[in-house]
Amino acid sequence: MLLIRCPYCEEERPELEFRNAGEAHIARSANMAGESDDDFEKFFFIRSNPKGIIYERWRHIHGCARFFNAVRDTVTDKFVMTYKAGEPKPSKLPKNSNEVVAK
Amino acid sequence: MSGALRIPGAGRLSQAKTARFSFDGQSYTGIEGDTLASALLANGVHLVGRSFKYHRPRGILSAGAEEPNALVQIVRDDARKTPNVRATVQELYDGLAANSQNRWPSLSFDVGAVNDLASPLFSAGFYYKTFMWPKAAWKSLYEPKIREAAGLGVSPERPDPDHYSSRYAHCDVLVLGGGAAGITAALAAAETGVRVILADEQAEFGGSLRFESGARIDGQDGFAWAQAAIARLSAMDNVRVLPRTTAFGYYAQNFVGLVERVSDHLKAPGHDLPRERLWQVRARRVVLASGAIERHMVFANNDRPGVMLAGAARTFLNHYGVAVGRNVGVYTANDSAYGAAIDLKKAGVNVAAIVDLRDNPSGPVVDEARALGIEINFGRAVIRAGGKLRVSSMTVQPKNGGGERTIAVDAILMSAGWTPSVHLFSQSRGKVAFNDETKRFVPGAYAQDCVSVGACNGTDGLSATVDEAYAAGAKAAKDAGAKAAKGVKPKVDASESWSRGMLGAAPGAGPDTTVKAFVDFQNDVTAKDIRQAVHEGMRSIEHVKRFTTNGMATDQGKTSNMHGLAIAAETLGKPIPEVGLTTFRAPYTPVTFGAIISHARGPLFDPTRKTAIHPWAAAQGAVFEDVGQWKRAWYFPKAGEDMHAAVDRECVGVRSQAGLFDASTLGKIEVVGPDAARFMELLYTNPWEKLEPGRCRYGIMLREDGFIYDDGVVGRLAPDRFHVTTTTGGAPRVMNHMEDYLQTEFPHLNVWLTSITEQWAVIAVQGPKSRDIIAPLVEGIDMSDEALPHMSVREGKICGVPTRLFRMSFTGERGFEVNVPADYGQAVWEALWAEGQKHGATAYGTEAMHVLRxxxxxxxxxxxxxxxxxxxxxxxxxxxxxxxxxxxxxxxxxxxxxxxxxxxxxxxxxxxxxxxxxxxxxxxxxxxxxxxxxxxxxxxxxxxxxxxxxxxxxxxxxxxxxxxxxxxxxxxxxxxxxxxxxxxxxxxxxxxxxxxx
Missing domain, CATH: 3.30.1360.120 (Probable tRNA modification gtpase trme; domain 1)
Incomplete structure (x- = not known):
């Protein structure tokens, strides 16, 4: 069971308290109705599924109930860092696991 | 006397405390502190089971958790029949009843043993080859027969009456393994004051100090030192000492699963005690001190009862005071077996001969054995064991061939060397590395915050182990945040030391032979099977494993994996590290389902949700159906009615007069705030801005892909307040869906979402008489069609309590849904019911509701x-x-x-x-x-x-x-x-x- 740091609670909590909510940084268009078929396809269906670093959304469902973003390595399953919803995609990642970020 | 082979003065158990037990109906006497294995051996019983495939007679191989052969069924009563219990782990209690497995009609005469004669049919991969055609025979003939013949033990006939518990624990340093290494590391860490948990699978701590008669620490016998150290640790507030506790799985971020056997060793466990306790431990640092497991020698008929590991024989003697035979032979490829020969000889047991595969070993143990007058044969091999239900002889031959000599023995003690237990390390995703010099896999690159010490790290000798463990324990504590240690490192005064050994088949069981030299006892895999797998095209060790089933039994190949690997490597003509190890997977030893599910069974498996009106419905004889976690009244049968008749009556009753229906399970969410209407516009397909307060609308919620996600009637209570209803099953996901958009896509909207499903009980009153039923009980709401038209909502009072009264219909009749605070649900229902009786109202359930809609x-x-x-x-x-x-x-x-x-x-x-x-x-x-x-x-x-x-x-x-x-x-x-x-x-x-x- 993983430990995940909730950026709102500012605590590491067990995975049981969280729920994954899919890939992060896929913005819904302000002009949704006007999206082309291609753009809608990209927005709704296409996901990156990388080997390595993935940016994803999690919800602290059995905690503060907030949605937040996380950087996770799909190879090691390690959480690199977590940050609040709405914050930009981090340009630089810390070298170690989220334990380091937590300090 | 507790067995003819109990040696007076030997061992650590008190002869005074006897315990009666039975095996296959025969009564015996043992001593408190015995395992079932030691008690049986004390009574001269070696034959304890039949093997899985060939039904060969099998004895006790080991004295610990690695036991592949001595699997028995422990029977307490009809509901408590535990199969596949390792006799070497099961502690004896007075009245214990055990049965052998996999034999019929009896252990000594087993019809299934014809499989042994037919063994060419059952060679490696036989499942894949033998039962291929005719195709139709698989389902009708082969599978049922195989299922009947396979498997060990029998299932209990009744549900498990025991209870199990589960605990989460956190600590700074978790030490796994309580031998010299683990105890030392725990001491070093504990002395700094950090929180320490020390666990060992045995009832008593000490590990190999149980049998190493040559170990002395801090001026005491090694085992006595261990007990004193455990007493010290147990007395410390920052230390939790867990005996009988096996670490079975090492998961991400130092999360380790342990299972504690709490009461299986007790004669009459109190009901206040769980049978087992699952510990889920999160540790800052983990110290692995899991020791090493002795390997057997691979030679013909090495599975005969009485052929056992040398270290095990030594444990039975030095700890339990039991001689495993009266005239034993020793077969070894390293120094450690000499200790067994020496200790047994000193205890008065005849040691017929030591057969040492090495050409010219020397050292103190060789000298001591020779001085005791034990015959030693260097450069020789035991090429076969004689006897059937019990070993009767060993046949010795120079390892490069030559004249054979048969020596009468009643036990053969063997040692091919020791395999470091890297199971947990490997489960932690650490990479093992092969040490070519010592021919063993030891921990290489680490993946988590853990460290291996002692024998599991390939460290030989007690002094080196204690040095390493003390340093590692102190460092783990420091890394976990401790200040400097105050303790004193234990001092090793005397120790035993050995290393090396051999891997693979011994002489006489080589590629040119067809003998049954077992590699994996539990799954009946021989050296020949492994060679055959390679010859039939298996190249990867993972394929060899699956084709032969080597290492796939419940013992997970603790004694067999390295031998199997070496034979495969030799046959492939590749060095061992190139062939590689198979993956170590949890659990390390079998874990009961009871321990894993703990209290989460029966009514506690999943919560049951009941509405406020449930007791009324139950009293009326309603039949309930499960809707998610909810119990809903399905229909209300009257005397003599079946479901069909009841539902017909309910449906007609609603349309002719009126019906009352408990709609409390309906999901309800309050959407509140200055931007509530804008939020509703975005989440539902319908327009909401212009919906007047006091009016309702049927809303449809879509997913982004355009498909219907949920629906429900929404009432606007005020410009900034919507009472949203969802489907019964959809409430949590609709709430999640709304929160998701509010928090991440529309965070600019000033809106709060609150689940109010359980706050409001909902009573639907439907039918032409519905208004007549409700009106007399309502205060402050004009019930006329003009003031309260279809699809409108008012707040007021009913029966003196607050209500949100919806005029809406899921039946097509004039209808109302009366929302009242849940605590008043049943009282209001009863009042409405009483009023309804004046108008011929019917209570209807979910089935009628479905038909009507x-x-x-x-x-x-x-x-x-x-x-x-x-x-x-x-x-x-x-x-x-x-x-x-x-x-x-x-x-x-x-x-x-x-x-x-x-x-x-x-x-x-x-x-x-x-x-x-x-x-x-x-x-x-x-x-x-x-x-x-x-x-x-x-x-x-x-x-x-x-x-x-x-x-x-x-x-x-x-x-x-x-x-x-x-x-x-x-x-x-x-x-x-x-x-x-x-x-x-x-x-x-x-x-x-x-x-x-």
Missing amino acids: AEKGYIIVGQDTDGTVTPNDAGLDWAVGKKKTDFVGIRGLTRPDLVAKGRKQLVGLKTKDAKVVLEEGAQIVEDPKQAIPMKMIGHVTSSYWSQNCGRSIALALVAGGRDRMGDTLFVPMPDGVIEVEVTGMVFFDETGGRLNG
Whole structure:
């Protein structure tokens, strides 16, 4: 069971308290109705599924109930860092696991 | 006397405390502190089981958790029959009853042993080759027979009456393994004051100090030192000492699963004690001190009862005071077995000979054995064991061939060397590395915050182990945040030391032979099987493992993996590290389901949700159905009524007079805030800004792809307050969906969402008399049609308590839904019921509710829709705001496939024979005479007998359904084709006049 740091609670909590909510940084268009078929396809269906670093959304469902973003390595399953919803995609990642970020 | 082979003065158990036990119905006496294995051996019993495949007689191989052979069934009563218990782990208690497994009619005469004679049929991969044809025979003949023959032990006949518990724990340093290394590391860490947990699978700590008679620490015998150290640790507030506790799995971020056997060793466990306790431990640092496991020698008939590991024989002598024989032979490829020979000889047991595969070993143990007058044969091999139910001899030959000599023995003690237990390290995703010099895999690169110490790290010798463990324990504590240690490192005064050994088949069991030299005892895999697997094309060790099943039994190859690997490598002509190890997987030893599920079974498996009105319904004799976690009243049968009759009566009652229905399970969410209406505009297809406070609207929620996600009636209580209802099953996901958009896509909206499902009990009062029933109890609400028209909501009081009174209908009749605070639910229901009795009202359940809504063509999301249905498909286009510029799903609705012709649309179906009720889920075709497989154009989503219509009714999703009105379609069923006519979805009161009736 993983430990995940909730950026709102500012605590590491067990995975049981969280729920994954899919890939992060896929913005819904302000002009949704006007999206082309291609753009809608990209927005709704296409996901990156990388080997390595993935940016994803999690919800602290059995905690503060907030949605937040996380950087996770799909190879090691390690959480690199977590940050609040709405914050930009981090340009630089810390070298170690989220334990380091937590300090 | 507790067994003829108990040596007076030997061992650490008190002879005074005897315990009676039985094995296969025969009574014996043992001593408290014995394991079942040591007690049996003390009574001269070696034969304890039959092997899995060949049904060969098997004895006790080891003295610990690695035991592959001595698996027995422990029987307490009908419900407590535990199969596959390792006799070497099961502690003896007075009255213990054990049975052997996998034999019929008896252990010494087992019919299944013909498998041994037929062994050419059962060679490696026989499952894959033997039962291939005829194909039909697999299901009817082979599989049932194999299932009957396979498996060990029998299942209990009754549910497990024991209880199990589960605990989470956190610590700074978790030490796994309580031998010299683990105890030392725990001491070093504990002395700094950090929180330490020390666990060991044995009842007593000490590990190999149990048998190493040559170990002295801090001026004491090694085992005595261990007990003193454990007493010290147990007395420390920051230390938890867990005996009988096996670490079975090492998971991410130093999360370790341990299972503690709490009461299996007790004669009469109190009911206050769980049988086992699962510990889920999160540790900052983990110290692995899991020791090493001795390997057997691979030679012909090495599985005969009486052939056992040398270290085990030494444990039985030095700890339990039991001689495993009166005239033993020793077969070894390293120094450690000499200790067994020396200790047994000193205890008065005849040691017939030591056979040492090495050419010219020397050292103190060799000298001591020689001084004791034990015959030592260097450069020789035991090429076969004699005897059947018990070993009777060993045949010795120079290892390069030559004359044979047979020596009479009643036990053979063997040691091929020691395999570091890297299981947990490997489970932690650490990479093992092969040490070519010592021919063993030891921990290499670490993946988590852990460290290996002692024998599991390939460290030889007690002094080196204690040095390493003390340093590692102190460092782990420091890394976990401790200040400097204050303790003193234990001082090793005397120790034993050995290393090396051999891997693979011994001489006499080489590639040119066909003897049964077992590698894996539990799965009956021989050296020959492994060679055969390679010859048949298996190249990867993972394939060899699966083809031969080597290492796949419940012992997970603790004694066999390295031998199997070496034989495969030799046959492949590759060095061992190139062939590689198979993956170590949790659990390290078998874990009961009871420990894993703990209290989460029976009524505690999943929560049961009951409405405030549940007790009333139960008292009325309602039959309940499960809807998610909810118990809902399904129908209310009167005396002599079946479900059909009850539902017909309820349906007619609602439309003729009135009905009361418990709708409390309906999901309810309050959407509040200055931007509440804007939020509703975005989450639902309908327009909301212009909905006046006090009015309701049927809302449809889509996913972004345009498909219906949920629906429900929404009442606007105030400009900034909406009372939203959802489907019963949909409440949590709708809440999640709303929160998701509010928090991440529309965070600029000033809105709060609150689940109010359980705060409001909901009583639906439906039917022509509904207003007459409610009106006398209501205060502060004008109940006239002008003041309270269909689809409106008012706040006021009913029976003196607050209510949100909805005028709405899920039956097509004049109807109300009375929301009251849940605590008043049953009282208000009873008041309404009493009032209803004056008007002939009926209580109706979910089945009648379903029929009534289907008569009106009202859909149920999740029944008439399946996640691929758009509002248009469901005939609900009117509920999509055409002027809206945005809502979730707006773009999805215009996707090419969603606007294409021929989509499945919801329509009504009437069977040509009005009495025939279709089956829900039945498929629909245009031409019933076409060849199979037929082209299916849709399916039935809802289907009922409608007493109000006097006929069956159904809803169905049919391709291009609305263009087929009046057409005849067909529903092919196993006993004939049913003709149906496509109709509209409203079967009753098409004009809707009864809403105000």
